[in-house]
Amino acid sequence: MSEITANYDEPWKEAIGEYFDYFLDFFFLDVYNLIDWSKKPVSLDKELQKITADSNDSKRLVDKLFKVWLKDNQEVWILVHIEVQSQYDIDFNERMFIYHYRAFDLYRKPVISLAILGDEKEKWRPSNYGYDLGGCQLNLNFPTIKLLDYQEKWSELEANLNPFAMMIMAHLKTKATISNLTQREQWKWLFIRSLYEKGYSKLEIVKLFKFIDLMMSLPKELQQSLNLKIIKYEEERKMPLISPFEQMAMEKGIQQNLQNNIVSILQKRFEVIPSELIDKINNINDIQELQKLLLETISVNSIADFESLV
Incomplete structure (x- = not known):
């Protein structure tokens, strides 16, 4: 990989x-x-x-x-x-x-x-x-x-609650494990577990969990193994209400609905939409950006004008 x-x-x-x-x-x-x-x-x-x-x-x-x-x-x-x-x-x-x-x-x-x-x-x-x-x-x-x-300041990063201390650690260990994805899975698990142990709020855990999960990509088998560890850990800690997994699933559902609505409205207004534009829309993961684009579908004058916004 x-x-x-x-x-x-x-x-x-x-x-x-x-x-x-x-x-x-x-x-x-x-x-x-x-x-x-x-x-x-x-x-x-x-x-x-x-x-x-x-x-x-x-x-x-x-x-x-x-x-x-x-x-x-x-x-x-x-x-x-x-x-x-x-x-x-x-x-x-x-x-x-x-x-x-x-x-x-x-x-x-x-x-x-x-x-x-x-x-x-x-x-x-x-x-x-x-x-x-x-x-x-x-x-x-x-x-x-x-x-x-920051490699020489690792202990300081571990103790720092600023979100970018975690971003740096995830970045450096992602780089360091290019040829050892099993080790990357181990570091990813360590970082995710530390989110709970550092006393972040539930909302902050969800946000930082997402950043770490996106950056430290793993093959399917290793990701599934990690998922099981996280689920077991959450059960042991009796995490309240919505877990990071559930939150991400909800966001994914909102994202897909927005993408579908954008495409549907454009098709209703202009009938034919280039497949390349549909692909671009479906590759947008930012919910706020999708919400802005959804509003643009109502007033945009042409497909070409909409493409310039994407």
Whole structure:
């Protein structure tokens, strides 16, 4: 089984969207301290699509864009890049600059670009882009976090209740078990069990359970073995009401209903829908995004217009 089995992109993107304040508090404390958290950050997914729309880059790069307000009431944008590739990327610095400029150009707001590097290349630490030519100078410095550095801080991660401590541990052990999936199952079981033991609320257990489960993908046999361990553990602890399994099943049902409704309404309005568009809709796992798309089906003028939203 190859590394493609692992799913880094979706868990990181969803975790940052769910826990943006925790994300900045853990990785970029200086930025966290600038923000007025009494005003809720706004996720700018549609704006981000405009920034990255013509990118032909096939590398796995996760991006999130937020609008926040600083303590001096200044409105700024925070552009987060998560690079999960395991090899050196010569174009990363340039891409950081291009996306930074496009984010600024879109609404002429100050932009803070941040980078998380989840690769395995110890010496690859991009942090700036620029040139000096003919008297013309350009330079962009951007803060970078290297997840590999946390291998030496493992005991601190285990004791830290910030959700991103768990995300880092799951990421590093997923990378470390590419060729040993039995060991990955063991680490996954350890992480899931620790969610209960650390005293997280039921809701937090469900959320973090989902991120770990998505990232640390396993073949069917090992996943079934893990499921039995979790079910037995939940029974022994007499977990109340809805377990993570039940919660995920409910979310899956909601997700499928939304996908079916989107396709049905589009078929009713436009009769013929390209199979590629149906596949794209069925591959969307974010319930909030599906809810937004469902509303768009009512007013969108054409299939082409709807495809530009997906």
